[in-house]
Amino acid sequence: MATGASIRTRTTKSGARAAERSVILTGVCGRLGRLLLRQLHREGRVVGIDRRDFPDAPPDLMHYRLDIRRKACRDVFRREPAQAVVHLGVMHDPRISAETRHTWNVEGFGRVLEYVAAMRIPKLVLLSSAAVYGARPDNAQFLLEDAPLLASGRVSDIRDLVELDMLAQTFFWRVPECETVILRPSFIVGEVHNEIYSYFRLPITPRLLGFDPMMQFVHEADVVQALRQALRPGVRGIYNIGGPGVLPLSQVIARVGRPAAPVPHVLARGLLDRLWRLGFTDFPGREIDYLRYVCMVDDRRARRELGYAPRKSLDETVASIREAFGE
Amino acid sequence: MGAPRRAAPSRKPRTPRSRLGQNVALAPLDPPPPAPVVRAAPSPPFPRRGGAVGRVALELAQRLRAAIDSEFGRQYERILTELGPGDFDPFGFDLGYARYAVHFAAALYRRWFRCKVRGLENIPPGRALLVSNHSGQIPIDGMMIATALILDHEPPRLVRSMIEKWAATLPVVSTFFARCGQVVGIPENCRILLEREELILVFPEGARGISKTIDRAYQLEEFGSGFVRLALENRAPIVPVAVVGAEEQYPSVLNLRALADVIGAPAVPVSPLVLLGPLGLLPLPTRYHIAFGRPIVLGGEGDEDDEQVAEHVRVVRAAIQDLLRRTLDERKSIFG
Numbered sequence: 001m002a003t004g005a006s007i008r009t010r011t012t013k014s015g016a017r018a019a020e021r022s023v024i025l026t027g028v029c030g031r032l033g034r035l036l037l038r039q040l041h042r043e044g045r046v047v048g049i050d051r052r053d054f055p056d057a058p059p060d061l062m063h064y065r066l067d068i069r070r071k072a073c074r075d076v077f078r079r080e081p082a083q084a085v086v087h088l089g090v091m092h093d094p095r096i097s098a099e100t101r102h103t104w105n106v107e108g109f110g111r112v113l114e115y116v117a118a119m120r121i122p123k124l125v126l127l128s129s130a131a132v133y134g135a136r137p138d139n140a141q142f143l144l145e146d147a148p149l150l151a152s153g154r155v156s157d158i159r160d161l162v163e164l165d166m167l168a169q170t171f172f173w174r175v176p177e178c179e180t181v182i183l184r185p186s187f188i189v190g191e192v193h194n195e196i197y198s199y200f201r202l203p204i205t206p207r208l209l210g211f212d213p214m215m216q217f218v219h220e221a222d223v224v225q226a227l228r229q230a231l232r233p234g235v236r237g238i239y240n241i242g243g244p245g246v247l248p249l250s251q252v253i254a255r256v257g258r259p260a261a262p263v264p265h266v267l268a269r270g271l272l273d274r275l276w277r278l279g280f281t282d283f284p285g286r287e288i289d290y291l292r293y294v295c296m297v298d299d300r301r302a303r304r305e306l307g308y309a310p311r312k313s314l315d316e317t318v319a320s321i322r323e324a325f326g327e
Numbered sequence: 328m329g330a331p332r333r334a335a336p337s338r339k340p341r342t343p344r345s346r347l348g349q350n351v352a353l354a355p356l357d358p359p360p361p362a363p364v365v366r367a368a369p370s371p372p373f374p375r376r377g378g379a380v381g382r383v384a385l386e387l388a389q390r391l392r393a394a395i396d397s398e399f400g401r402q403y404e405r406i407l408t409e410l411g412p413g414d415f416d417p418f419g420f421d422l423g424y425a426r427y428a429v430h431f432a433a434a435l436y437r438r439w440f441r442c443k444v445r446g447l448e449n450i451p452p453g454r455a456l457l458v459s460n461h462s463g464q465i466p467i468d469g470m471m472i473a474t475a476l477i478l479d480h481e482p483p484r485l486v487r488s489m490i491e492k493w494a495a496t497l498p499v500v501s502t503f504f505a506r507c508g509q510v511v512g513i514p515e516n517c518r519i520l521l522e523r524e525e526l527i528l529v530f531p532e533g534a535r536g537i538s539k540t541i542d543r544a545y546q547l548e549e550f551g552s553g554f555v556r557l558a559l560e561n562r563a564p565i566v567p568v569a570v571v572g573a574e575e576q577y578p579s580v581l582n583l584r585a586l587a588d589v590i591g592a593p594a595v596p597v598s599p600l601v602l603l604g605p606l607g608l609l610p611l612p613t614r615y616h617i618a619f620g621r622p623i624v625l626g627g628e629g630d631e632d633d634e635q636v637a638e639h640v641r642v643v644r645a646a647i648q649d650l651l652r653r654t655l656d657e658r659k660s661i662f663g
Contacts, residue, residue, distance in 0.1 A: 137495035140515035141418055210498025214419045214505070246417050265498060293495065298519075 027089030190220030242299035461536030463573035538594030560629030
């Protein structure tokens with residue numbers, strides 16, 4: 001069995017805890033992984049899987065530092081009697097080549113699905129994104145969960161996420177005894193390093209001349225709350241996570257307080273692409289459609305069935321964008 | 328069937344006019360909304376330093392504003408109080424911004440097209456679909472219907488019209504429409520608005536209607552059937568609307584379909600008025616007659632087969648055609 005040196009285990013505090021069924025978090029070293037861990041590890045056993053090192057991990061976390069695609073991962077799943085798997089291990093880094101990232105994401109999640117099915121784990125939660133619907137001129141103002149996922153038509157970067165989402169959807173009928181939950185939050189803000197963070201970190205925030213779409217943002221703490229609600233037994237299905245309210249992009253930029261520059265949309269893509277290639281920004285120009293058209297979700301189902309209700313107000317949520325820069 | 332959300336209007340004491348411009352509905356937002364696109368009755372944007380043109384324009388704008396403010400100001404205050412303070416409207420409507428557009432629309436409504444409106448009492452409180460003929464090359468007819476509901480309806484009501492998806496791809500225009508409360512014409516959007524007991528304006532002829540040439544004036548094009556399903560599903564009454572006068576504002580003799588396809592626009596009309604140069608861009612000051620018919624309540628659930636829906640469409644279309652004919656008969660001249 002390939003339980004090689006790549007697995008670094010931390011001993012748990014008590015043997016009694018090891019007997020409970022654990023929650024497996026993939027991508028535990030990311031911002032959301034840490035936040036969710038902080039809440040879950042007090043209540044039960046948590047097992048983390050991530051390629052990255054986790055130097056300041058809490059002592060009661062069982063952290064396996066390995067690639068999901070490796071065989072050793074299977075042993076983790078076999079050894080840990082898990083009650084749930086939360087898949088946060090989606091690679092977003094725009095600097096890694098699209099092909100590598102795509103293979104890693106799709107293959108990795110494919111493995112997770114395989115293990116969940118083989119070990120009969122009763123719950124799987126995937127953190128997808130509202131961006132999978134795509135920003136399009138003929139979008140409904142608030143998209144419902146059954147809207148088609150059209151994002152990859154124009155933004156190839158989002159293709160990974162769309163595919164993961166689809167894979168998870170096939171799981172509904174492939175393994176019906178597993179409660180599969182897909183969460184599709186709008187733009188997550190806080191200290192998460194994602195595209196929207198990179199966008200607002202630009203020294204001058206580019207806007208598209210004459211476009212000012214309404215946008216939704218959700219605070220990372222509210223996403224963690226939704227993830228926990230999704231872990232409750234009996235919950236299954238797809239849930240949009242909207243956020244506390246909507247604002248036009250121009251208002252958000254004004255509140256963040258950075259200078260903004262309107263750019264004609266015909267030039268913006270090339271301009272941003274060039275900046276990106278030169279390393280000035282991590283915001284890839286391919287995603288400007290989200291600054292042009294609405295891509296907002298209707299989260300009434302999550303509010304009704306999960307009991308989800310954002311605790312952070314719209315003001316707090318938008319303010320957290322600025323706070324993330326330490327200003 | 329939901330009870331009408333808008334309660335009977337409570338008389339509110341008039342507040343000084345200077346408050347009108349403030350974003351009362353958008354109280355929590357500090358920065359003012361972006362500069363308006365339509366500067367019909369602008370407060371400062373004219374050049375202050377000398378120049379006869381600048382002075383005349385300023386004078387005109389001030390007069391225009393005074394004329395509209397006296398009545399529009401009152402109505403506007405009422406809309407503000409009825410909608411109440413709160414976050415941004417989820418569809419992007421912004422009263423502080425729309426105010427400028429409504430000033431402009433009110434000037435067109437009262438002075439340019441001198442609209443005559445009939446049958447406003449037929450509009451039920453609460454949700455309803457206003458279904459109208461569409462004409463005139465540019466959608467001024469929608470603007471005038473909406474203005475009628477603000478200026479002449481008691482209490483003033485906000486109309487949401489369903490705009491072309493194409494308009495959402497245009498810079499400036501898309502933002503302008505959204506800030507004025509217009510919504511991309513998609514059934515899901517309609518559904519949410521009807522649940523909120525709002526008034527929706529639909530043009531079932533769509534681009535076919537607005538871009539038709541003058542020889543086919545006042546003949547209704549084929550109707551789409553989506554609005555009937557919406558009305559059935561949401562149990563919303565349909566109010567037929569006829570607009571007379573818009574057909575003649577830009578008499579189009581030709582529609583360059585091939586060019587329209589190339590640039591992706593729904594139509595490219597050609598009007599002999601282009602011979603007048605820039606002046607030809609102004610719509611002719613025809614008199615608008617807007618008639619609202621009796622509401623039609625359709626029975627059904629929205630899952631009827633196409634045959635039945637088509638029958639309902641025919642009924643509504645006939646009602647509008649009839650209303651059009653009667654309004655046309657009463658009209659003495661195009662400008663009178």
